[in-house]
Amino acid sequence: MNGVLTIDRAIVDAIFAHARRDHPDEACGVIAGPAGSDAPTRFIPMDNSARSQTFYQFDSMEHLRVWREMDDNDEEPVVIYHSHTATEAYPSRTDINLAGEPGAHYVLVSTREPGLDEFRSFRIVDGAVTEEKVDIVDAKVDA
Amino acid sequence: MAIEVRVPTILRSYTGGSKTVEGAGDTLIGLIDDLDAKHSGFKGRLITPEGGLHRFVNIYINDEDVRFLGALDAKLNDGDSVTILPAVAGGALGFAAAAALLGR
Structure with a gap:
């Protein structure tokens, strides 16, 4: 595995909450982050316009709105997530x-097993899939 | 007439890395032909071999999805802004089955 995704535990929890809420349909969304930072910081759950157990697609108007918003904020889509609800997170x-x-x-997350959280991250470039390590971190909170 | 076109990351290999390019055309297909003349291969990423807009490419004129504006025949005016975004889509279903489901 090359590369690593470093992501806050609160965001991982939010992705699972979204995926479990929409189960058995697939859930999808974006984590935006400052351009060039590779840091996913802003959780944006998206509508699955396909409303399907085996397919997802961002609604085209929501897609445009969110991508414009990221542009205006000098952000980029650091993470694109979706769930598989009957098969593995691959x-x-x-x-x-x-x-x-x-x-x-x-x-990719899988909700096929109620008690088992599968969370995996990949690069997909020109048809080639490379799995990467996932480093889940707890945000530092100033007391 | 000048139309500003916002190009997604995945198509910037055709535009020398530029995020925006300028093109001309009275209709969307006219604009795409103009862009293809300047950036060879561009059209093939947007249009199917049968000549329709690719199912998994979204094109917007200003704030409207062109699918609601006449698709490739959508009219363009000087100063319009065109945005291209690859659809964000996928899922567990096999590709052929997904294509059938979506009526491609």
């Missing part, structure tokens, strides 16, 4: 064929 052929953000970490 990119399907569909995921690979349709991956259009070569700069993003593609996070």
